[in-house]
Structure formats: structure tokens, C-alpha cells
Amino acid sequence: MGSLGILQWNTERTDYYTDQVAEHCASSGIQVVRLSPLSCNFSTLTATGCRYDLSAGQWTKDVFPVPDFIYDRCFYPPGSKEKKRVTEASEQLKKLSVFLGSGLPNKWAVYRWLRKDSRIASFLPPTQLLEEDVLNAYVNAFGTVVIKPVFGSGGDGFHVIRRRDNTISLYNKSKELLLAEDSGATLYKFLKSSLPASRYIIQPFLKLQLNGRPFDLRVVMQKESPEHWYEAGKGYRVGRKNSYVSNLRAGGRISSSLNHHSGEYKQAEQIAEKISPLIPFVLEKYHQPLFELGIDYGLDSQGKLWIIEVNSKPGYETVMKTTDNTRKKLIFSRPARLIRQLENSE
Secondary structure: OOEEEEEOOOOOOOOHHHHHHHHHHHHOOOEEEEEEEEEEEOOOOEEEEEEEEOOOOEEEEEEEEOOOEEEEOOOOOOOOOOHHHHHHHHHHHHHHOEEOOOOOOOHHHHHHHHHOOHHHHOOOOOOEEOOHHHHHHHHHHHOEEEEEEOOOOOOOOOEEEEEEOOEEEEEEOOOOEEEEEOOHHHHHHHHHHHOOOOOEEEEEOOOOEEOOEEEEEEEEEEEEEOOEEEEEEEEEEEOOOOOOOOOHHHOOEEEOOOHHHHHHHHHHHHHHHHHOOHHHHHHHHHOOOOOEEEEEEEEOOOOOEEEEEEEOOOOOHHHHHHOOHHHHHHHHHHHHHHHHHHHHHO
16 A cells, blocks of 8 residues: 655644544555645655654654655645745645645635536525625625635635615624725725735625524535545534634534424435535536535525535534544545545556
8 A cells, every 4th residue: 555645734733533544544554644745855755744653543753755645634824925835835746646635726716616507506695706896786786795705714804794774884703893984985995905815705695593693514525436425424513692604713613403493404404415415526527636525504594505615625523523433434534445446546
């Protein structure tokens, strides 16, 4: 068997999910290392990082050959000054190693690709790139809208814009008022000059609330072979009362079910079960192969299910807390299973 490198920004950092993946791969005869894009020496074809020791059940610092396969779990710090170097190093690494999956480019590309499939399109909220005329049109049409950075995750950069009478107000994800203006043009100039991201998408504000708290359903899909995707697990994330987002980084909590609304939410889960397996195959029509997806669904006050976001490096905390041990073993084993499939296909 070959070797697997788990690509991380900080090779010193460890977590339960990647530790378990390392243990399952090592038990299958796959050497497992942790490395960063910037820890690779492309002259010597080596990298500095940590090697997993199965007998000791721990990681040790080491220098090792660039691995045969890469599992990209690298989350880059916002506004990282190393972005150009990291991008160049990652592209060089792709020439030497087989990536189990390639990260999706951005929210706007994902929306446009999914919109092309009639089975999925009706579950996507209206979405456009933010421009001054689009901002005015959306505020006039919907009253309350949200903007999100084209690049980003974890609820970072999420803002709500609300029009009441002749005032247009801007709020952050914690519902703090940032600005109130009487002109969309003035607000747009403020957005362009003050928000860190260069490009945003705009959507109608969806009332995805449970007892005054934002919530969503996170579904994680994993690939076991090029032809087979499976639901790794799912769970609800319920945000804080004074928040617009349910992300765990923003203080959300995890629940396996919403029992007091079991009928309504059970129906939504059944619809999500039908949609989720379609999404990876649609995205792979337009993008390089993927390995995993986190799909976030919301249910509005009218009982309508919406796809809120799809990302290619999902966190596993929700799934770990809502999934039994038998399914967890399958989750941890899928990188090794995919490596076997890829080796056998060569």
C-alpha cells in the first residue's frame, strides 16, 4: 500500500477525526503523515511534518518523502499573507500526489453549477453577485436580504440588510447594527469600502428559525469509490438567540433531532435524503473529483426546504456527536477504501 498525507495549515494541530482516519489507514498498511503545503521541499521531494505511529497511537515529528495520496483538510487563516505561496505549493503538490478530492472554488460557482440541474434548482434561493443595481433590486423585491463572501466559511462575513420605511439597515451575524442609511447607493459604497472580502453574493433572507434561534441540518457525504457516495451522517445545528447563523464557530450547538416538531422536520429530512446523493455527481460534472461534501439545509416558516450552502471540507463535529460507533468506523475507513480503489484502477 502507498502513503497518505493529511494536508493541514498547522501540522502540530490534531483532532479526533483525522486521528481516527490515520489509525484506520495505518491498520490497512498505509503510511500516514501530516504536512503543510509550505512544509514541502520540491527540490528533494520531501516534506517536514508528523508521521503516525500505529503501535504507539501517536504522531512524531519527521521528514518524509512526498506522499502518494493527499487528503486535503487544510483550512487557511482569513487574509493569510502566504496565500500566493500556498496556492503555488499546492499546485506543485498536485503534480506529485493524487488528491482524494479537490476543494470547490467558491459559493458563486457552486450555485451556478447546481442551478443547472432541474432536480436541485428549486431548492436553491435566488442568488446573484452583489452589485449596486442588484442590491437595490433585491431589497425592493424581498425587503430583507443577506450577503455572504464568495470565498469563506463558518459564517464569516455574513451580513443582513433590512429595509423599513425609508431606512436601509446593515447588521452583522450577531444582529449588531452597523449602519443605517436612507439610500441604497450610500450603503453600497460603505459595503465596498468597509467589508474585507472583494466579492459577495446576495440572497433573500430566509426565516430559518426555531423558537427564535437560527438552525440548519448538516448532511455530510463521503465517496467510497468513483461511482459510490454515501451519507456519512447528519445532525441539526442550533444557533444562539442573538445570532443570524447556526455555525458551531459562532456558538451553535448540535442536536440529533428536533423532536417537538418531529413530523415536519422528518419530512424535510426525507427530502434531503433524496437530494443529497445527487449533489456530488452534479458538481463533479463541472469540477475535479471530490471526496467529501458538507450540505447545509434550512427549513423556513412555510415548511420549504432550502439548500443553504455546500462545502468541500466539512467539519465532522456534528456527525461525530450524532452518529453511532458502527457508522463512525465506516466514516474513518473511507479514505483507505478510496485509496485502494484508486490504486487498483491504475
